[in-house]
Amino acid sequence: MKDFSKLSCRTxxxxxxxxxxxxxxxxxxxxxxxxxxxxxxxxxxxLLACPExxxxxxxxxxxxxxxxxxxxxxxxxxxxxxxxxxxxxxxxTQERNRLYVEFGxxxxxxGSHHYYSDSDFQTFDNRFIEHxxxxxxxxxxxxxxxxxxxxxxxxx
Amino acid sequence: xxxxSEPIRQAVKEGRIQGQHxxxxxxxxxxxxxxYKVERDSLRHRCSKLAGRALFVLSLMGTATxxxxxxxQHRHIHPAILVAAYALDLVLAGMIIFGTVGYIWLRGKVVxxxxxxxxxxxxxxxxxxxxxxxxxxxxxxxRGPVKEKILRERKLxxxxxxxxxxxxxxxxxxxxEAVLVKGHRLIxxxxxxxxxxxxxxxxxxxKFKFKTKWKKIVTVTGSIRPNAQRxxxxxxxxxxxxxxxxxxxxSKKGGSCRLSRKxxxxxxxxxxxxxxxxxxxxxxxxxxxxxxxxxxxxx
Numbered sequence: 484m485k486d487f488s489k490l491s492c493r494t495x496x497x498x499x500x501x502x503x504x505x506x507x508x509x510x511x512x513x514x515x516x517x518x519x520x521x522x523x524x525x526x527x528x529x530l531l532a533c534p535e536x537x538x539x540x541x542x543x544x545x546x547x548x549x550x551x552x553x554x555x556x557x558x559x560x561x562x563x564x565x566x567x568x569x570x571x572x573x574x575x576t577q578e579r580n581r582l583y584v585e586f587g588x589x590x591x592x593x594g595s596h597h598y599y600s601d602s603d604f605q606t607f608d609n610r611f612i613e614h615x616x617x618x619x620x621x622x623x624x625x626x627x628x629x630x631x632x633x634x635x636x637x638x639x
Numbered sequence: 640x641x642x643x644s645e646p647i648r649q650a651v652k653e654g655r656i657q658g659q660h661x662x663x664x665x666x667x668x669x670x671x672x673x674x675y676k677v678e679r680d681s682l683r684h685r686c687s688k689l690a691g692r693a694l695f696v697l698s699l700m701g702t703a704t705x706x707x708x709x710x711x712q713h714r715h716i717h718p719a720i721l722v723a724a725y726a727l728d729l730v731l732a733g734m735i736i737f738g739t740v741g742y743i744w745l746r747g748k749v750v751x752x753x754x755x756x757x758x759x760x761x762x763x764x765x766x767x768x769x770x771x772x773x774x775x776x777x778x779x780x781x782r783g784p785v786k787e788k789i790l791r792e793r794k795l796x797x798x799x800x801x802x803x804x805x806x807x808x809x810x811x812x813x814x815x816e817a818v819l820v821k822g823h824r825l826i827x828x829x830x831x832x833x834x835x836x837x838x839x840x841x842x843x844x845x846k847f848k849f850k851t852k853w854k855k856i857v858t859v860t861g862s863i864r865p866n867a868q869r870x871x872x873x874x875x876x877x878x879x880x881x882x883x884x885x886x887x888x889x890s891k892k893g894g895s896c897r898l899s900r901k902x903x904x905x906x907x908x909x910x911x912x913x914x915x916x917x918x919x920x921x922x923x924x925x926x927x928x929x930x931x932x933x934x935x936x937x938x
Contacts, residue, residue, distance in 0.1 A: 496767040497767040497768045497820070498764055498765055498767065498921065498924075499765065499768045499819065499825075499924055499925065499928045500768055500819060500820050500821070500823075500928075502767070502820060578764075582918070582921060582922070582925060583925075585922070586922050586925040586926060586929070588925040588926075588928065588929050589929070590928075591870075591928070591931070593820060593821065
């Protein structure tokens with residue numbers, strides 16, 4: 484039995500600025516392997532997944548009509564009913580990804596993990612990570628080229 | 640009304656709500672206000688329905704009463720029948736008055752629907768971007784186009800009409816300031832400009848006919864004031880930005896920037912559903928954030 488007591492959930496929350504969820508984890512995502520809390524656990528095709536992987540898996544399949552009703556319906560019909568459930572987290576993740584594509588936004592990430600997804604590919608590469616001595620975590624944005632101490636761009 | 644909290648009663652009474660609360664408190668307050676609005680709208684609808692139905696029955700019953708009265712002039716009928724007919728007419732007339740007065744009274748208590756269509760979903764979406772424990776400064780004016788908000792009223796050249804009047808209302812119904820993670824600040828201002836055209840014309844029979852048309856122009860202004868130690872406006876990104884021509888950009892002193900866009904709605908723009916979608920508001924926020932880049936180290 485794995486000990487989750489010292490692990491925090493690494494699901495990303497937020498829209499403009501992404502952050503770690505930071506709740507105590509209770510399982511691992513079966514797809515990307517990140518620790519996830521009970522609120523962010525989803526069952527997709529008998530696989531325990533994080534909302535981001537669930538959203539990615541849903542994208543590969545024909546979508547449920549409930550999730551394709553458009554933003555306007557978020558108000559009561561979908562969001563309130565699903566509030567604070569894993570489905571809401573998945574729905575939010577799907578919406579978030581759609582918005583990033585539509586508005587061409589590459590989010591900032593204040594977090595500490597290295598789990599790859601379409602919207603935070605910078606976490607793959609340590610060069611894009613700026614360590615903050617006070618807060619510990621990271622401030623970076625994808626698409627920016629890291630520079631070394633002399634101000635020259637680092638090679639890929 | 641008895642089931643609602645004090646701030647909501649006050650908000651409905653004054654048509655305004657403002658203060659500094661956490662996002663959860665605001666969502667709970669605005670949710671309650673939304674429920675109140677739905678209740679009121681349903682009650683108003685029921686009042687109009689009651690008055691309409693009572694009017695229909697009274698028109699039938701009135702005819703019946705008149706016939707009974709005519710019949711009683713020539714033949715003897717039991718007086719109780721006549722009294723009952725009169726009483727029923729009176730009850731129906733009372734129902735019409737009650738329904739009409741109730742409808743007019745409730746119409747005066749209407750709050751605009753924009754906050755529930757726009758603000759509540761937008762707050763829910765940016766909830767996780769807010770600094771934990773921070774308060775949102777919110778100022779809402781929910782009265783819609785009322786007399787106090789008239790900006791200008793003038794008579795236009797009538798053309799084919801007998802009279803044409805234009806009234807312009809300027810309604811800044813939302814002012815919001817939120818502290819995002821790491822101390823960045825997001826500010827929104829939404830102004831609804833209502834254009835009311837009241838025309839009078841004369842039909843071929845000589846009767847005067849009145850018609851009112853509304854147009855609504857919604858101006859959304861969003862500003863971001865980044866925490867200078869972490870983020871700054873990137874001039875390169877500004878040049879590369881793909882914001883549409885309808886959106887106006889302004890860079891301000893102190894490292895903040897502002898985007899504003901106008902949306903036009905017509906006809907029947909006074910309808911409740913005519914407003915900017917939360918997606919537009921969030922899109923504006925994303926556009927604003929896309930101008931930012933990490934500050935130079937040591938700044």
